[in-house]
Each structure stands twice: as C-alpha cells, then as structure tokens.
Amino acid sequence: MITAVGHADLTSTTWDLVQAELRERMQGLPPDVPALVRVGAGLPLVFGRVVHEVGQRLVVLLPERGDAFAGAPFHDRQAHRELLALAEQIRMLPFDPLDRDACVSADERLVSGCSRLLAVWDGSPSSGQDATAHMVAYARARGIAVEVVWPAGAAREPAGHTAPLCVAGHRR
16 A cells, blocks of 8 residues: 655645646556545645545545534635545544644554655655654554655745645645
C-alpha cells in the first residue's frame, strides 16, 4: 500500500507540478498496489484524483464520527464528498479532522499501514502548522520507503499564509 502526505500551503503552480509528478510515480506502479489517504482537501484530494485517474484502487480513511466535518468550510466538505465517491473502499478511523494532534495521530496510523510514502516536502522541519517532516521521520524510523516529491520550481505560499493541517485545500 502507498500513501501521500505533505505541505498544505503550496502555490497554485506547485499544485499542478505536484499532481503531474504524483501521476508519473503512480503510473509506474503495478496495478494491484492500492493507495491509502485520509479524507481531506488539499493533498489528499489531489492524490485521490491521481490514483483514480491512473486506475489504481483508492482506500479512504474517514473519521468515525459522522458529523466530524459539520464545522468545515463548504469547499472542504466538497472535497470529502469527492474523495468518498472516488474510493473503492472506506475505512473508519477515530479522529477529529479539525484537531491538529488528532490529524497527526491519524496520519501516523495511515503511514504505518503502508510500505511506501510519497512526501510532498521541501525538506523544512516540522512546525506548529505542518507535520510533514514528522511524518517523513516517522516513516523512515519504521523502515517505510520514503520518496520526496518536490518538483523543480515548487514553492510554498509566503510565511503568514497559514491553513489548518487537515482541511487546507487546493481549490480547483
């Protein structure tokens, strides 16, 4: 199984570059390798779309609480619905998608269940908003193969542009 985690504060151009690189990497996999993603806007949705587009199986982790996304902005709820529609399988997981610590814990479970991690990561350390470096270290400490996805020309939004870890989104 393969999964993807990464920065949520990418520029519009970077989202396009990342999507193209994810597509290329997923097309190179055997057709029986499923992809796993935690429901959410941003990278989870972009990765889910790519997985579906290349014909791989998509497994989506969903919070056990049915009303967990009630407080999320409309575009985030749309992303959740789209991912669920793309999913071949849905797994329930206890976490609050609006709680950063719960999201990090859910991502740790997501990563620990995979044999490969695609990390959309610029190499920066973890911060109070972004746990990508933590996820990379977590995977490597468990012997999980990590592939960094940071295409030439990739960039993050300028400092001060913050977005919640779980529900930040690439809006298309």
